[in-house]
Amino acid sequence: MPELPEVETTLRGLAPHLKGRTVTAVTLRRPNLRWPIPPEISRLLPGERILGIRRRAKYLLLDTEPGSALLHLGMSGSLRVLPAATPVAAHDHVDLGLDSGRVLRFTDPRRFGCLLWQAAGSTHELLMQLGPEPLSDDFDGDYLYERSRGRSASIKTFLMDQAVVVGVGNIYAAESLFRAGIAPGRQAGRVSRERYGRLADATKAILAEAIASGGTTLRDFISPDGARGYFETELLVYGREGEPCRSCGRPLQGARLGNRATAWCPNCQK
Numbered sequence: 630m631p632e633l634p635e636v637e638t639t640l641r642g643l644a645p646h647l648k649g650r651t652v653t654a655v656t657l658r659r660p661n662l663r664w665p666i667p668p669e670i671s672r673l674l675p676g677e678r679i680l681g682i683r684r685r686a687k688y689l690l691l692d693t694e695p696g697s698a699l700l701h702l703g704m705s706g707s708l709r710v711l712p713a714a715t716p717v718a719a720h721d722h723v724d725l726g727l728d729s730g731r732v733l734r735f736t737d738p739r740r741f742g743c744l745l746w747q748a749a750g751s752t753h754e755l756l757m758q759l760g761p762e763p764l765s766d767d768f769d770g771d772y773l774y775e776r777s778r779g780r781s782a783s784i785k786t787f788l789m790d791q792a793v794v795v796g797v798g799n800i801y802a803a804e805s806l807f808r809a810g811i812a813p814g815r816q817a818g819r820v821s822r823e824r825y826g827r828l829a830d831a832t833k834a835i836l837a838e839a840i841a842s843g844g845t846t847l848r849d850f851i852s853p854d855g856a857r858g859y860f861e862t863e864l865l866v867y868g869r870e871g872e873p874c875r876s877c878g879r880p881l882q883g884a885r886l887g888n889r890a891t892a893w894c895p896n897c898q899k
């Protein structure tokens with residue numbers, strides 16, 4: 630599943646090809662993805678200039694004067710800018726024609742992604758309850774400490790709560806907790822301010838590293854065969870239960886927390 634670093638890399642790869650371009654046509658090859666595609670997109674977007682593209686959590690917003698196209702890659706979605714004549718393949722559900730002679734093509738085999746519409750001056754309901762961005766200054770140890778008081782959930786479940794902070798999925802939560810030396814099952818409301826400081830720093834560092842490593846794949850967003858794998862960031866605990874800890878050599882433990890698989894080192898994480 631594309632995580633926040635993949636979405637951020639998608640944004641950076643697409644932005645130079647979209648910003649300032651005018652949408653010439655909208656082609657919807659099916660009426661719905663995860664949710665129905667609002668038909669006004671076909672009516673409102675053609676003729677509009679793309680003022681910018683930005684990310685909020687794992688959503689991408691393509692801003693125009695009447696509103697923003699709101700895109701989510703779901704489990705398997707990808708966005709590429711291609712020459713307009715590129716043949717359409719299975720799962721190529723949406724094309725936005727551009728005045729550059731290219732199309733922005735949305736491909737999504739499993740159709741958990743979405744294309745929705747946010748009218749100018751409004752906030753889509755999907756974006757209303759979201760916590761701060763993990764790479765913003767609003768996200769730090771003090772914020773996590775205050776926010777966690779009275780919470781009995783595990784710290785890993787707490788960190789993955791999109792109302793607490795957006796875009797920290799299962800992989801990055803497990804890796805951040807390892808780097809911060811905090812056991813994932815610890816009760817969120819009982820972790821100290823100082824340890825939350827370390828956790829916020831670890832989360833920011835890991836996401837920033839993943840985004841930096843994604844920079845090398847930027848060219849794929851404009852190649853016709855740009856089906857990408859996921860980032861080759863080195864994972865120290867995620868998916869490694871039973872294997873030796875990279876720090877102390879003892880076997881990592883595995884369990885389910887909040888119904889998600891997790892792995893940690895009982896020696897290095899307390």
Ligand SMILES: [Zn+2]
Nearest residue numbers: 874877894897
């Ligand atoms: Zn260890």
